[in-house]
Amino acid sequence: MDTNLPTGSALDVLVQSDRARTTLYTDRALFEQEMTKVFENTWVWVAHASEIAKPGDFKTAHVGLQPVIVVRDRKGEVHVHVNRCRHRAATVCEVAKGKTSSFVCPYHGWAYALDGSLRGVPFEAGYDGQLDKPQLGLRSLRVEEYNGLIFATCKPDMEPLTDFLGGAKKWIDLFMKQGAGFPLITQGEHKFRFPGNWKIQLENTTDAYHFPLVHKSFLSAADRETVDSWDIMRKGGYVEDLGNGHSVMVMMPELVDLEADLDAPIPEKFEALAAELRHDHPEQQVRRIVRAVGGCGFNLNLFPNLGCSAAFFRVLQPISVDETEIRHVALGMQGGPAAANRARLRIHEFFQGPMGFGTPDDAEVWDRVQHGAAGGRDLWILLNRGLSHEEMLPEGGRRSDVSAETGMRAAYRQWKKLMEA
């Protein structure tokens, strides 16, 4: 038994420290509860700062099932508003991203400023001066940012974001080094859906075990160096539980710190890029950029909806108990060499997205999980791989080998904590 949990929890029938009940993927009532108990009581990632870089820039997102608008106001402050007119509930924005000076409801024309305050009500005289406009701004969520990652929470007394991220912060900082000295920016995204529960994807971000089998066709298509670097079952990697449901899976220990080992030989696959970069950049910078182009050697899973996964962001959005939307957001170097950003785009296209050489195979096996979960509802999903040799770390974390299900155990421990609160 997990000693960190109160014993005799009513949820023990659903989740134990090394297993979870199949109904976690299929039970509609449980899904409804998750959307409030989990998603409205934690920090949820909504944007990267570069997506709304300038005043007036906005994007739409979701916190659980609630539609929100993430917007930077005239003073540069970021707001996350529930995308719902305070009059009769219509969304005030149906555009995925853009730039605006206000949000106007299309139904009766109520107009809101970027900070959410209600500015205009057509034919206001009909309210005889009794409309309490200062109280009728868009509902705004708490917003905090760490190293470019913008999170929102519905919970007014939620702990500060830096405390919530805790042990994950160090890994976020390492992840951001793939800007190679340039600010990291988003470079577009692949969006796809699969017919399965959101937790199936949550588990996958720290699942090294599936890689050699599910991604065999990707490995067959890749060059020898890429294949060697993805030989992750034999490279001494590990998975660490970082607390609060977060975890990191180190697949390529040699690529944890992209600013280290700059004197290491440049991989053959990046020789042409390096030669091109040498026209305009000194050797040390060429090495730094080239080393960063392929991304980090680890996947960081931030509970409940963001993966900082090697070279991209993986954002999961529950749609219903058996449907999930995934976005794979490509990253680049703002103001960095075009050739390096192009290389990043091609690497992203190769594996990710509905026509990539990796994603469709992931989606297929997750679909198979959901289909199979209709059988044996009383059976357990086994999450015990690597538990027998898991070490407790001095700071309170846990660590096991790269293919251990330590990250999934961490996520389900957090899930249980929020669901029984």
Add this chain to the structure above:
Amino acid sequence: MTTTMTRIDAAISLEEAMQFAWLEGDLLDSADYDAWLALWTPTSRYVVPIEPGATDFENTLNYAYDDGMMRAKRVDRLTSGQSVSASPVPRTVRLLSRFRVLRSDAEGCELRCAQLLTEFRRERERSYAADIEFLFVRTADGLRIERKVIRLINATAALGGIGYIL
């Protein structure tokens, strides 16, 4: 040489372009991939963009941006049996219509048309509608594809896995 042979710099007609687009579609639906790979010029690109109106494909994220090597890898993926999402490869039927030649001269022929594609795999049927922009060129060996851009009408929405060649 016979006098019936078409000069290499003769503009491609609508009739020729239509026949060639249908040939390409038929080879894909009938999984005749080697013949399909042979339809392309050495410098050609197969592109499935995301953003409507995108033209700088090289500096933009696409769903696919394939040169000859990537097309060959895509075919290997469909035929090797190693990919769980392509085993079996979905069956597809595509209808191409609404053909319009935007330009045709000695350099090549820009053909735009509509494609309605239905896929079927594992009890699931799905459709994708797209505008296709072809650039065909005439070579000594006949018509070849220099560029094919498939603009899905729902490219910015969430798609399902596309385990075949659009």
